[in-house]
Amino acid sequence: MEATPTLWHEEMRLDYPPLDEEHVDFFKTVMKAAPAASSADFKTMDKVFLKCYDYARNHFAHEEDIMERIDFPDMEEHMKSHQMFIKHISDFRVAYENAKTLEDKQRVSIHTAEFLEVWFVGHLMSRDRLLKPYLVRLRNLPPRMNYHL
Ligand SMILES: [Fe+2]
Numbered sequence: 001m002e003a004t005p006t007l008w009h010e011e012m013r014l015d016y017p018p019l020d021e022e023h024v025d026f027f028k029t030v031m032k033a034a035p036a037a038s039s040a041d042f043k044t045m046d047k048v049f050l051k052c053y054d055y056a057r058n059h060f061a062h063e064e065d066i067m068e069r070i071d072f073p074d075m076e077e078h079m080k081s082h083q084m085f086i087k088h089i090s091d092f093r094v095a096y097e098n099a100k101t102l103e104d105k106q107r108v109s110i111h112t113a114e115f116l117e118v119w120f121v122g123h124l125m126s127r128d129r130l131l132k133p134y135l136v137r138l139r140n141l142p143p144r145m146n147y148h149l
């Protein structure tokens, strides 16, 4: 794995490399949002939005598939938090695209960056972290269902 971003801390690790790598990778995007928003760097903000959709499509699907296979008890609440992320990002994206002035676009970017930071750290520490003790169950699945363990 390449160097992890500076604000990352070890309690955010699930000790399960496939998910940890996706989290670290998205965290890098989250960390790019605030400086991009404050300098009105909309080229980077466009990439941040694309990466959010990519994260929702790939990472959430990956995590939800694992939760299903290991009979994770909190799956419903966890999926609600994923849905909440998709809803917020979609709303921000619509406001961003429809902004009438550059000031408006920057204001939406700042709110998006704030949401990303709060949601990402909050979700990882309160939801994703609950998965940690259950991930050991993956070791007991038949090989074709075995996720790199
Ligand atoms: Fe999650």
Ligand SMILES: [Fe+2]
Binding pocket: 023, 059, 063, 128
């Ligand atoms: Fe996650």
